[in-house]
Amino acid sequence: MTDSRKIAVIGAGQMGNGIAHVFAQSGFPVTMIDVAQAALDKGKGTIEKNLDRQVKKGTIDAAAKDATLGRIATSTSAASAAGDAALVVEAATENRDLKFRIFADLDRAAPNAILATNTSSISITEIAAKTTRPEKVIGMHFMNPVPVMQLVEVIRGLATSDETTRTTLELAKAVGKTPVEVSDYPGFVANRILMPMINEAVYCLMEGVGTPEAIDTVMKLGMNHPMGPLALADLIGLDTCVAILEVLQNGLGDPKYRPCPLLRKYVAAGWLGRKSGRGFYSYAA
Secondary structure (H helix, E strand, O other): OOOOOOEEEEOOOHHHHHHHHHHHHOOOOEEEEOOOHHHHHHHHHHHHHHHHHHHHHOOOOHHHHHHHHHOEEEEOOHHHHOOOOOEEEEOOOOOHHHHHHHHHHHHHHOOOOEEEEOOOOOOHHHHHOOOOOHHHEEEEEEOOOOOOOOEEEEEEOOOOOHHHHHHHHHHHHHOOOEEEEEOOOOOOOHHHHHHHHHHHHHHHHHOOOOOHHHHHHHHHHHHOOOOOHHHHHHHHOHHHHHHHHHHHHHHHOOHHHOOOHHHHHHHHOOOOEHHHOEOOOEOOO
8 A cells, every 4th residue: 555655765875865865854754775785874874964964054953853864764675665655766876777677676566656767867758668657757856965955857758647747746845845847858957958068167177278176166256156067077976977978969969968088087997076086176085
């Protein structure tokens, strides 16, 4: 039987634990699901640290922190943990084949749930086609860091129903976010605009137009961006940037989305940004 308020989140990484955090803080019972218990433990630890930061800032009190953590369960099995969920949000790595497998599995494991994907660029219509109920599949693209950022892109696939869309918009508002409905085209709105800017910033670096600090300072002080494009790329993950640019290039067929060779070189070297300790900047402890 479906619990009309229960949320399941697939993936305990940077995005998954953030999504679990905001739903739990808004009063929803959440199960965070990952194949590795170590990832779940790390994800729960990150949520606790972020809640501690909120307590320190005075935005919540200690009782609210404890209540939020108390609403978050963990599991290594979607088959056993997602069955009664009303909404499942997939927040796995930005990999088409992986997401296709997850949605085929969720179609069986959570037969009554809305199946949402946090993909930042992959076609909702293609993901939905891996299920027997494409009308209940939708994009729910949260921004990073999830507890802080206000926007959620809500993306309808070709077959997504009005009811699914309406419910998803309401759930986004219920966790304090501002949902914006957009169409299912590669990169949607956010990354179709953001990634070419990041890519062009990397070309500026590769061609010696400026240092990372110079490029980011120009965009912060000249364009009023809160964070420069290279620092933002490090936050997103350079491998994720390459993956999104490839989706844009393949999906739209335009060479202007070709990932900069220097960006590919950094990824090949394992310089992925904050998560690896080095990207365009060093994050060594």
